[in-house]
Amino acid sequence: MNIIVITGPPYSGKGTQCAFLKETFNLTHVSTGDRIRLEKENKTEVGKLMSEYADRGELVPDEVMKRLFGNIMDENAGKAGILLDGYPRTSPQVDTLLAFAAERNAPVTHVLNIEVPKDELLKRAKTRAATSDREDDKKPELHLKRIDVFEESIKPAIAYMKTKMEVFDINGLGKIEDITALISEHLADLKA
Numbered sequence: 001m002n003i004i005v006i007t008g009p010p011y012s013g014k015g016t017q018c019a020f021l022k023e024t025f026n027l028t029h030v031s032t033g034d035r036i037r038l039e040k041e042n043k044t045e046v047g048k049l050m051s052e053y054a055d056r057g058e059l060v061p062d063e064v065m066k067r068l069f070g071n072i073m074d075e076n077a078g079k080a081g082i083l084l085d086g087y088p089r090t091s092p093q094v095d096t097l098l099a100f101a102a103e104r105n106a107p108v109t110h111v112l113n114i115e116v117p118k119d120e121l122l123k124r125a126k127t128r129a130a131t132s133d134r135e136d137d138k139k140p141e142l143h144l145k146r147i148d149v150f151e152e153s154i155k156p157a158i159a160y161m162k163t164k165m166e167v168f169d170i171n172g173l174g175k176i177e178d179i180t181a182l183i184s185e186h187l188a189d190l191k192a
């Protein structure tokens with residue numbers, strides 16, 4: 001199983017891009033955020049715990065995410081490749097990803113980092129608030145909080161990833177289809 005990591009700030013369009021890319025490259029889209037929301041809907045113990053953090057716009061602790069990510073890896077072991085959206089978000093999660101990838105013979109083949117400036121993220125957050133039924137989208141006070149979490153934790157994790165492997169920075173401003181085309185160029189060797 002190949003692992004393709006899609007990272008970037010909240011509201012950068014990771015989910016939208018994954019929806020297109022999974023079709024083109026025959027990949028399975030795995031969003032840790034979606035997975036947490038599903039566990040909450042299913043009213044599992046861990047779902048309840050994780051959604052308490054998610055609904056506050058905070059990160060779920062690394063140890064809890066480690067268990068969830070291990071399950072995700074096991075469940076998808078037979079797949080050709082996964083588009084990993086939303087993990088890793090901290091430097092220890094980068095180490096977990098690399099350790100699990102090595103143990104399970106599941107190489108991280110590409111890391112794509114979608115970059116969008118903060119003022120644009122805030123604009124997009126407002127638009128999403130009007131249409132989304134996600135708790136963390138509906139509350140305007142959480143938009144800034146989630147962007148702060150990006151600055152404090154996810155951005156350093158991306159910098160750390162850059163010391164471990166090649167990370168392609170993608171300009172996330174512009175038309176959705178142009179950004180998809182740019183990302184697709186980087187993934188072209190997956191089709192070979």
Ligand code: AMP
Nearest residue numbers: 032033053054058059060065086087089
């Ligand atoms: P997302 O849908 O990717 O924006 O994720 C929604 C929320 O789920 C985040 O704000 C976090 O609370 C939680 N979450 C998702 N992935 C992770 C992760 N890798 N580490 C910690 N928390 C996460």
